[in-house]
Every structure is written in C-alpha cells, then in structure tokens.
C-alpha cells in the first residue's frame with residue numbers, strides 16, 4: 001500500500017481529526033453566540049486575503065489540519081455571531097452541519113437510485129412534506145402523476161431555471177428537440193425579482209425582449225394592474241408568453257407580490273405560474289406569517305431555499321411541483337449507462353438525476369431531514385417567527401430616530417434603511433455617506449450589514465438571519481451608525497436651508 005494513500009484513509013487519524021474539529025467548531029459556536037468573539041466579520045481586502053493564502057500554500061506539508069482549520073475559521077465571516085446581519089444565508093443549525101459531514105463522507109451521488117438509496121427516498125419525503133406546507137394537498141382520487149412532487153437542487157438560481165425549463169416543456173412546440181425556431185418566447189416577472197430569473201431567461205435564449213419586467217408599486221411589489229396590458233402588448237408584438245413569476249419575497253426589500261392575483265391572471269391566460277420563494281418560503285411553516293405567501297397553492301411550481309431561512313447548510317433548494325408529472329418533462333435526455341429506461345414517468349421518482357441539472361448530486365435532503373427528525377416543524381416555525389419579529393423590531397427602532405429613513409414597513413427580516421441626518425443634504429451626498437457607512441462598518445467588523453440601491457438611492461440593508469440577535473444589538477448598530485455619520489458629516493457642508 002502506498003503510505004500516503006494509507007495515511008489519507010487512516011480511520012485512527014480520521015477519528016482524531018474529527019473529534020478535534022468538532023471541539024474547535026463547538027468552541028467557535030460558543031464564542032460567537034456569546035459575543036466573546038467581538039467581530040462578526042474579520043474583514044480583509046481581497047489582495048490581503050490572497051497574499052495570506054498564497055504564503056500559506058507555500059509552507060511545508062502539515063501533519064495535522066487543525067492549525068489550517070483554525071486559520072480558516074479565524075478568517076471567515078461569522079454567521080453565528082448575533083451581529084451578523086449581512087446576506088441571506090443561515091447560521092447553520094449544528095445538527096444539519098453534522099448531516100452534511102455524514103453525506104460528504106458517504107458521497108452517494110444520488111442522481112442514480114442505487115448510488116443514493118437513502119438520499120433519494122429521503123428527498124421524496126422532504127419534498128412531499130414541503131408540498132403539504134405549500135398547500136398542495138394530494139387527493140385520494142389523484143393518480144401518482146397528479147400528486148405533488150419535485151426535486152432538490154443546488155441553489156435557488158438553479159431551482160428557478162429548472163422550474164422555467166419545466167414551464168417551457170409544456171409549450172406545444174417541442175423546444176427541447178427542435179429549438180426555438182421562429183417562435184419568440186417570453187416570461188413575465190416583477191422588475192424587483194432576483195436577478196437569477198433574468199439570467200435564467202437569457203440562458204433559455206429568450207433574450208432581453210423575452211423578459212417582460214413589470215414595474216413595482218411604492219412597496220416594491222409587482223403592479224398587478226399592469227399585467228393585462230403588458231400581456232396583450234407582448235402578444236401584439238408577436239411574443240408567446242408562457243410563464244409568470246411571483247416573488248415571495250423579493251431580495252432587496254423582502255416585498256411579497258400579490259400571489260393570489262398573479263395566480264388568477266396566470267389561470268386566465270393559461271400561463272405557468274412559478275413562485276420564487278427562495279428566501280420567504282420558510283414562512284410556509286409559520287401560522288403567523290404564511291399569509292404573506294397566500295396564493296402559492298395555485299402555483300405550478302415553487303422554489304424554496306432551505307439554506308436561507310431554514311438553518312440548513314448551502315445548498316439545499318427544493319423545487320416543488322403541483323403535479324409530479326411536470327417534473328419529469330424538464331429534461332428529456334436518455335443516458336443508457338445511468339438508467340435502465342424501462343421505468344419512466346412519474347412512477348420513476350427515485351432516479352432524481354433525470355429531473356435535475358446535476359448528474360452527480362449531493363445528498364442535500366439528508367441535512368434538511370436531520371432537522372425535521374430532531375425538531376419537527378417547530379424549529380422552522382420558531383426561526384421564521386423570531387427573525388421576522390426582529391425585522392419589525394428593527395423597523396420600530398429606525399422609525400424612532402429622525403436621522404434615518406425607512407422606505408416602508410418591512411414584511412419580513414429584510415430591512416432597508418438610510419441615514420438622512422438632521423440637516424438637508426443632496427441625494428448624492430446621502431448616497432456617498434451611506435456607502436461610506438457601509439464600508440466603514442465592514443472595516444470595523446463588529447456588525448456585518450450590506451447595502452442596496454432602491455430607486456437610484458443607496459440604502460443600508462440588514463438580513464436578520466440570526467435568532468440570537470437582540471434588540472440591544474439592533475439599537476447599538478443604529479448608535480454606531482449615527483456616531484460614524486456624525487464624524488463623517490463634520491467634514492461635509494449641508495445644503496442651505498430652504499426659504
């Protein structure tokens with residue numbers, strides 16, 4: 001046996017390293033949750049980070065990976081820190097991470113049934129459970145093809161693309177085999193939808209013309225009063241509209257489209273109705289907030305990221321279809337070496353690779369299922385209620401200060417706000433100021449927040465992803481921003497007061 005190979009597979013070394021790593025991660029969890037670790041992000045600029053790792057890569061080989069792991073931890077963003085309020089990624093529930101370690105070790109690439117026997121069956125259970133929460137109620141009378149079904153895939157971006165490909169497969173023209181031909185296809189979507197919908201449409205060859213972006217109202221929700229005219233104009237211009245996407249919710253402001261109205265419009269024109277609930281889908285588990293997603297039960301497909309609101313490590317996206325049979329139409333390739341082609345259609349639920357982009361596919365369902373089996377839906381409900389509640393608390397704190405502007409009452413845990421100061425400043429001055437506040441907060445590292453642009457104005461933005469964040473954390477964030485803004489404004493001349 002080659003000694004390096006023997007060492008790489010040594011059970012004793014694995015046991016020792018594994019125990020040490022879990023100890024290290026548990027210490028890190030304790031230190032971040034308790035705020036002992038001061039910074040939510042130990043920010044380094046990209047060149048500094050690259051130089052560090054380049055120097056590291058030139059060091060002699062390690063006997064023990066622990067110093068390397070410790071260094072990676074020290075130089076990474078701390079999602080478990082209660083002052084992590086940055087992007088929409090979960091501070092992972094530790095048991096789900098253990099599920100991840102397990103599945104990465106087993107490496108049952110589950111596209112083919114026998115390469116993922118546990119994973120494929122568990123995936124079906126996770127999908128059917130999620131479908132019930134969406135409100136896709138299987139009836140006794142329905143055939144298997146009419147029951148809800150779906151797949152797990154690698155991220156909301158791929159999930160949305162997959163659902164739109166399924167929508168296109170329903171067209172009379174067989175685009176899969178014959179291409180678009182002279183047909184000009186189009187989808188309808190809010191101008192505030194996540195950019196991955198635009199990207200999906202372009203990947204599908206729809207081009208700029210084929211993405212009908214509907215303007216939004218003052219709450220950044222799709223203007224349903226414009227749907228009919230947009231559709232008729234598109235038809236008159238020779239476009240075949242085949243799908244409409246509702247956001248539950250949008251990424252920048254967390255706004256929920258009126259999914260009931262969009263669903264009714266889709267039915268009226270026989271369009272595929274897709275709901276992008278990548279972020280907001282967690283609310284299906286919350287009796288308090290599920291009303292935000294009302295109308296989703298009418299959708300043909302819904303995407304939910306379990307790695308956003310539901311504490312599972314990335315990536316774990318469910319694409320749930322109202323009718324399982326639709327999922328089998330997305331990709332129509334034959335791969336003789338992978339599947340015996342005797343079983344086809346909805347009966348063949350267990351070869352999930354037939355219905356996903358991935359060929360080798362990791363067992364993401366196990367991570368979700370681990371949480372389901374340990375804590376039931378209560379964990380998901382508690383997380384969503386806590387985080388959405390924090391969003392409302394933060395909005396109240398912002399409103400109490402005249403120095404900040406809030407573009408509207410938030411509907412969930414995504415809140416945009418903007419420092420406006422007590423004196424009058426130009427839009428450009430305020431944009432620069434808010435950008436500088438975001439940069440300064442990044443360099444300081446005690447709070448991790450992000451920024452966005454709403455109607456040409458720069459806003460600060462928090463995604464309250466950590467259930468350990470408290471009202472005190474939020475108050476101290478606003479205090480910090482105010483103090484920093486005062487220091488910056490001391491060097492800026494306000495506009496003269498209006499007569």
Ligand SMILES: Cc1ncc(COP(=O)(O)O)c(C=O)c1O
Pocket residue numbers: 088154155156157158194196247249250251276277278279305315317
């Ligand atoms: C509404 C929405 N859709 C899609 C995505 C993309 O999901 P992913 O990052 O899992 O690809 C996001 C990500 O923030 C999102 O907020």
